[in-house]
Amino acid sequence: MIKFTGAASLAALSFMLSTSVAFAQTEVTWWHAMGGELGQKLEEIVAQYNDSQSEYHVTPIYKGTYGETMTAAIAAFRAGEQPDIVQVYEVGTGTMMAAKGAVYPVYQLMADMGAEFDPSGFLPAVVGYYTDTDGNMLSMPFNSSTPILYYNKDVFEKAGLDRETPPKTWEELAQFSQQIVDSGAANCGFTTGWISWIQLENLSAWHNQPIGTEENGFGGLDAELSVNGPLQVKHWENLKTWQDAGLFQYGGPEGGADAPAKFYTQDCAIYMNSSASRAGVIANAKDFEVGYGMLPYYEGTEGAPQNSIIGGATLWVLQGHPEEEYKGVADFFAYLSSPEVQADWHQFSGYLPITYAAYDLGKEQGYYEANPGSDVAIKQITLNEPTPNSKGLRFGNYNQIRQIIDEEFQALLAGDKTAQEALDELVSRGNQQLRDFEAANQ
Amino acid sequence: MDTKRTVFPARGLPYLLVAPQLLITLIFFIWPAGQAVKSSFEAEDPFGLSTRFVGMQHYLRLFSEPAYLASIGRTAVFALAVSIISMGFALILAVAVNRLVRSASAYSTLLLWPYAVSPVVAGILWWFIFNSTTGILPFALEQIRIRWNHQLNGTQAMILIIIAASWKQVSYNFLFFLAGLQSVPQSLNEAAAIDGAGPVKRFWTIVFPLLSPTTFFLLIVNLNYTMFDTFGIVDATTGGGPNQATNTLVYKVYTDGYIGLNLGSSSAQSVILMAFVIALTVIQFRYVERRVQY
Numbered sequence: 001m002i003k004f005t006g007a008a009s010l011a012a013l014s015f016m017l018s019t020s021v022a023f024a025q026t027e028v029t030w031w032h033a034m035g036g037e038l039g040q041k042l043e044e045i046v047a048q049y050n051d052s053q054s055e056y057h058v059t060p061i062y063k064g065t066y067g068e069t070m071t072a073a074i075a076a077f078r079a080g081e082q083p084d085i086v087q088v089y090e091v092g093t094g095t096m097m098a099a100k101g102a103v104y105p106v107y108q109l110m111a112d113m114g115a116e117f118d119p120s121g122f123l124p125a126v127v128g129y130y131t132d133t134d135g136n137m138l139s140m141p142f143n144s145s146t147p148i149l150y151y152n153k154d155v156f157e158k159a160g161l162d163r164e165t166p167p168k169t170w171e172e173l174a175q176f177s178q179q180i181v182d183s184g185a186a187n188c189g190f191t192t193g194w195i196s197w198i199q200l201e202n203l204s205a206w207h208n209q210p211i212g213t214e215e216n217g218f219g220g221l222d223a224e225l226s227v228n229g230p231l232q233v234k235h236w237e238n239l240k241t242w243q244d245a246g247l248f249q250y251g252g253p254e255g256g257a258d259a260p261a262k263f264y265t266q267d268c269a270i271y272m273n274s275s276a277s278r279a280g281v282i283a284n285a286k287d288f289e290v291g292y293g294m295l296p297y298y299e300g301t302e303g304a305p306q307n308s309i310i311g312g313a314t315l316w317v318l319q320g321h322p323e324e325e326y327k328g329v330a331d332f333f334a335y336l337s338s339p340e341v342q343a344d345w346h347q348f349s350g351y352l353p354i355t356y357a358a359y360d361l362g363k364e365q366g367y368y369e370a371n372p373g374s375d376v377a378i379k380q381i382t383l384n385e386p387t388p389n390s391k392g393l394r395f396g397n398y399n400q401i402r403q404i405i406d407e408e409f410q411a412l413l414a415g416d417k418t419a420q421e422a423l424d425e426l427v428s429r430g431n432q433q434l435r436d437f438e439a440a441n442q
Numbered sequence: 443m444d445t446k447r448t449v450f451p452a453r454g455l456p457y458l459l460v461a462p463q464l465l466i467t468l469i470f471f472i473w474p475a476g477q478a479v480k481s482s483f484e485a486e487d488p489f490g491l492s493t494r495f496v497g498m499q500h501y502l503r504l505f506s507e508p509a510y511l512a513s514i515g516r517t518a519v520f521a522l523a524v525s526i527i528s529m530g531f532a533l534i535l536a537v538a539v540n541r542l543v544r545s546a547s548a549y550s551t552l553l554l555w556p557y558a559v560s561p562v563v564a565g566i567l568w569w570f571i572f573n574s575t576t577g578i579l580p581f582a583l584e585q586i587r588i589r590w591n592h593q594l595n596g597t598q599a600m601i602l603i604i605i606a607a608s609w610k611q612v613s614y615n616f617l618f619f620l621a622g623l624q625s626v627p628q629s630l631n632e633a634a635a636i637d638g639a640g641p642v643k644r645f646w647t648i649v650f651p652l653l654s655p656t657t658f659f660l661l662i663v664n665l666n667y668t669m670f671d672t673f674g675i676v677d678a679t680t681g682g683g684p685n686q687a688t689n690t691l692v693y694k695v696y697t698d699g700y701i702g703l704n705l706g707s708s709s710a711q712s713v714i715l716m717a718f719v720i721a722l723t724v725i726q727f728r729y730v731e732r733r734v735q736y
Contacts, residue, residue, distance in 0.1 A: 067701055074703065078490045094704065102489040252593050253683055258575050267575075400702045410684040414594045436704070439553060440487050 002020065017150040022344045025057040028328040029083040032060055033069040033313065034409075037279065043347050049335050056328035066092070066313060067399070073318065077102055082318040088144065090129060093219070094396040096316050097138060098441045104317040104326070106333070107136040115330035121355045122337075125307065125381040129392035131211040132316050133218070139314035140333050143351040144290035145276040146308045147198040148376045149293040152186070155269040156291070159185035166270075166293025170238065173270065173296045180269045188413040190270035191263060196405040197311050198272050198295075199239065200227055205390035206295055207231050208303035221438040225401070225430045228423035231301065236419035238318045240412055250413055253406035258285075259359050261286070275377035278350035292373030294380050306384045312351060354376055396437030401430045418421040466636040475716060482703075484585075500710035509686060510694070517690045520604060524672075525664035528608040529657070534614030537645070539616075540623045550620065557606035557613035561671060565678025568606040572679075592680065596687025599680045603688050606679060607672045617661050622656035623649065663724045666719060690713055700720060 013308035034042045037136035040381065049244040058428065063069040073086040088096055096103055110117035119137050126144045127208035131137050151162040159180040167173035175188020192198055198273055204211045209231050249268055251259025256273075264284040271281075272295065281290055297304040306312060315336075317329055330352045335341060342358035347367055349401035353359040359378065368375040382392075395401060411417045417425065482500055486493045503508045539549045556564070572592060574580050580590035592599040626649050634644045673692050676682060683691035685706060689697070692715065699708025 071700055071703070075489045099487065099489045099491060099493045250594065253681065258573075258593070261575055397702065397704075400704075403697070403701075407683065407685040410594055414596070414684065416685070440485055 005067060006039070009398070015361065025349060026328045027057065028056055028058045028325055029084065030060045030087075031060055031063045031073055031083045031227050031317075032087040033063060033066045033089070033371050034087070035062060035125060036063055037141075039350055040347065045336075045345065048341075049332060052335070055329075055387075056330050056331060057326050058328070062291050062323075065108075069149045077318060077320075080320065084321055085315050088139070088316050090144075090392075093130065093139075093395055094316075094398055094437070096134070097394070098221075098396060098437075100318055101365045103138070104319050105132075106140050106315075106317060107138070109317055109326060110330055110333070113327050113330035115334050116335065117330075119275065121354065121357060122380070123354060123359070124353060124355065125386060125391075126354050128309055129310055129394075130434070132394065139316045140336065141354040142312075143276070143345075143349065144310040144312040144314075144354060144380050145274040145351050146310050146377050147194065147202055147272055147295060147378060148275050149295055150263065150271045150273065150277075150281055151267060151291045151293065152263070152285075153291045154287050154288040155180060155185045155266060157381050159183040162404075163289075164291070165220045166291055167296055168293070169299045170235070170296045171299050171370040174229055174238070174242065174247065177270065178245075181246055186266055186269040187188060188249045188262070188268040190243070191249045191251050191256075191259045191268040191386045192271065193251055193259045193273035193277070194311075195250075195253070198230065198335060199235065199409075200405055201393060202289045203235055204229075204232060204306050205309045205392075206297055206300065207301045208306040208387055208389050210389045212395060216391070216393040218388075218391070219395075221396065221434075223395060223434060225395075225427045225434070228413060228420070228427045233419045233423055234298070234357060236409070236412055236423060237240060240419060242307070242378045243413055253410065263373065274350075276312070276350040278374065279348070286391070290373070292376045294376060294383075298429040303387075305383060307386055308380045309390060309392050310352065310381060312427040342419075347371075350374070350377070352381065395430075396441065402431050404429045404433070435441055465733065478709045478712050478716070480709075481705055482713045483706075485706050488705070496706070500707045502715075504710060504714070508691075512686070513689055513691055513694050514686070516600070517692075520600065520688075520690055521608075521665050521668040521674075522666040523604045524611065525661055527604065527710050528611040529615050529619075529660055529664060531608070532612045533653075534612045535612070536619035536623055537649075547664045550617075553616050554613045557608050557617075559610060561610065564606055564610045565675040568602060568609070568675075571681045572602050575634045580607050592684075593685050596684055599684055599688045599717050602670030602679055603676055604671070607668060608677070611664060612666055617666070618656055618660055619653065622653045647666060659726070662722055665722060669715070671716065 020304065030046070032039070032042060043060055046058050050057055061083070061093065063072045069086065070088050070092050074081060075086075078084045092378070100175070107117075109115075109121065122137075122141065126141050127137055129144075130139045130141060145428065149166055149168050156176075157163040157164075159176075161176055161179060167176050173190065180186050182191050201211055203209075204227060209229055210216060210226050210370075212223045212225045212227075214220050217223040218379060230410065243250065248422055249262055249264060259271065259273065262268040263281070266288060273281075285434055295308060315333070317326070337355060339361045340359035342355055343361040346353040346358060347362060353362060388394075404426055406421040408417070410427075411425075412419055413421040483495060483497060484493050485499070491582045535553060538684060539546050539553070542549065559567075571577050571579050572590065574591045574593060577590075583590045583711065592602045630648050630652075631644055634648055639647070669690070670692050672690070673696065675687055676690060676693045677696075680688040682693050691711065695708050695711045695715065700703045702708075
C-alpha cells in the first residue's frame with residue numbers, strides 16, 4: 001500500500017514537472033492520417049523535431065483515414081476547435097482551396113512569419129497540383145506518390161518470359177498476361193489498386209488526354225469532365241474483355257483492398273499501385289523476386305507516354321490560432337522540407353522526394369543504385385514537361401466523383417453497361433457534382 | 443385500456459421530477475433534430491463560411507433523384523428480409539428451447555452471444571467468411587458451381603448484409619419470443635391436447651395468436667433496427683456497393699454528409715428518416731398496442 005502511494009505520488013510529480021516544462025513551449029497540433037508503419041515514422045520525425053529545439057512542441061494526432069481526418073478537421077473548425085495543421089488528401093484539394101476564410105495559405109504563412117522558404121526548390125510535378133493560378137503554394141506537400149507497375153519476376157520466368165523485362169505497352173501487357181495464364185504460371189495476368197486514380201486519371205494524363213475542361217479544372221469552377229473520350233472507352237472495354245478472359249482481376253473499389261493479396265499470393269503476376277506501396281510489396285513478397293516498371297501505354301497514341309500524375313496528401317494550415325503557433329508551424333515546415341528529413345521519409349516510405357535537394361541527396365548517398373525500382377516513380381512524373389492534360393486535376397466534390405467512377409466501373413464489370421455507357425453516365429453524374437460545388441461556392 | 447393514474451397534490455413537484463429527463467431530451471434530441479431540420483433548408487459549404495436559404499430544394503432534388511428512390515426500395519427489401527428471417531429463426535429457436543427443461547438456460551445463454559457482438563465486428567466476421575479471395579463460403583459455393591463475388595454482384599452483396607444483420611438480430615428476437623412463450627398459460631395447451639389437437643395445430647391456433655403482441659412489437663423494433671442500427675454492418679462489409687446495391691437510406695445519409703460533405707442534402711435525408719421513425723412509433727403506440735389484445 002505504501003509502495004503504491006509512493007509510486008502514485010511520483011507519477012503525479014513527474015506529470016506536474018512535464019506539464020510545467022510544456023508550459024514554456026508553444027503547442028502546435030497536427031492531425032494526420034498515417035497509420036501503421038508510416039504513422040510510426042511520422043511520429044519519429046516529429047519527435048526528432050521536438051528534441052531539436054525547445055521553443056515549440058508539435059503534437060501529431062492520428063485521426064483515421066484521409067476522409068475521416070478531413071471531416072474531423074472541418075467539424076472541429078465549425079466548433080472552433082481546429083488543429084493548426086491538417087493532412088488532406090489530393091481529392092480534398094478543391095474543397096480546401098475554395099474555403100478561403102478557413103485556410104491559411106502556406107506561401108502567405110511563410111512570408112508573414114519570415115521563415116526561410118524557396119518554392120522553386122520543390123519538384124514542379126508535385127507542387128503544381130497545390131498552387132493557385134498565380135503560382136502560389138497553398139499547402140505544404142508532404143506525402144506524394146504516383147502509380148507504378150510491379151511484377152513477379154519468377155512467374156515471368158516460369159511463363160517463358162524475360163524476367164528482366166516488364167511490359168511497356170498495354171498490348172504487351174495483354175500478350176504477357178495471356179502467356180502467363182496459358183502456361184499456368186499464375187491464375188491471372190494482372191490486377192490493380194485504385195481504378196479511379198490509376199486506370200482513369202493517370203491513364204488520361206499518361207496519354208496526354210484531358211480529364212476535364214478548363215485544364216482539368218485548374219482554370220475555374222465551371223469545368224466539366226471529359227473522360228469519355230475514345231482512349232478511355234477503349235481502355236475500359238479492354239479491361240472488361242480481359243476480366244472475362246481471366247487475364248485481369250478486379251481488386252475492389254477505392255484503393256482496391258483485395259488487389260495487394262492477389263499479387264502477394266502470386267495469384268496475379270503484374271500489379272499496378274502507388275509507389276508508396278513499395279515497402280509493403282517488399283515486406284510481403286517473401287517467396288518471389290519483384291521487378292518494377294513504368295505504367296503501360298497504348299502503342300501509337302500520340303504523345304504517350306507523357307508523364308504520370310501524383311496522389312497522396314499535403315499539409316493545410318487552418319485559420320484561428322495565435323501568431324506564436326503559426327511561427328511554430330512555419331518553423332516546423334522548414335524542418336519538414338529540409339533535404340535530410342525529406343530524403344529519409346521518401347526512402348522509408350516510397351513517397352516521392354518533394355524537393356530537388358532531397359532527390360540529389362538520395363543520389364549522393366547511392367540510394368537509387370542500391371535499391372532498384374525506387375526511382376521509377378520520379379522518372380515517371382518527370383518524364384516530360386507536364387501539359388495542361390498532365391499537371392494534375394482540380395475538381396470540387398471530387399470525393400464523390402471518385403465514388404461515381406468506382407460505381408460505373410463495377411456496372412461495367414458486372415455486364416450491366418458497355419464501356420461507352422458507363423463512361424458517359426460517369427461524366428454526366430460527375431458534372432452534376434461539379435455544378436453543385438460551383439453553386440455552393442459562388 | 444385501463445391505466446393507473448397517480449395524482450400529486452403539489453403542482454410543481456411532478457414538473458420538477460420530469461425536468462431532468464426533459465432537459466436531456468431537449469439537449470440531446472430536440473436541439474440536434476431542430477438543427478437538422480434547419481440545415482435541410484440551407485445550402486452551406488463544408489466549413490460553414492457561407493449559408494444560403496434554399497427552401498425545399500434539397501427535398502425536391504431527392505425525390506427526383508433515381509439513386510435516392512432506388513435506395514428507398516432497397517431499404518424496404520432489406521428491412522423486410524431481415525425482420526422476417528431473424529424473427530422466423532428466433533421463433534423456431536425459442537419454441538425449441540422452450541421445450542427443454544434442464545438445458546434451456548444453457549442454450550439461451552449461448553444464443554444470446556451474437557447480440558453482444560458489435561455491428562462492425564459482426565460485419566467483419568461475415569466479410570471474412572464471404573471474402574471472394576480468401577473466404578471459406580465462396581470456396582464451398584465454388585464446389586457447387588456458384589461463383590460468389592459480392593464485390594461485383596449486387597444481389598449477392600444484398601444477401602450478404604441480410605445474413606449478417608439477421609444473424610445479429612436473432613438473439614434479441616429469441617429472448618422476447620422465449621419470454622412470450624413462457625407466459626402462454628400451460629392450461630390452454632393442455633386443454634387443447636385433451637381435445638385431441640396435435641403440437642402443430644396447438645402452436646398455430648393457441649400459441650402463435652397469443653404471441654402476436656410480442657410479434658408486432660418485434661416487427662416494429664426490427665424495422666427500426668434494420669433501418670438505423672445496421673450502419674456498422676454495411677460499412678464493414680460492402681461500403682454501400684457494388685454500384686450502390688447496398689446503399690441503404692441511413693448509409694446514404696452518412697456517405698452524402700460525412701464523406702461527401704453535402705450537409706444540406708444529408709440533413710434533408712435524415713429528416714425524412716426521422717419522419718419514418720415517428721410514423722412507425724405512432725403505429726406502434728396507437729395501433730398495435732390497442733388492437734392486439736387478448
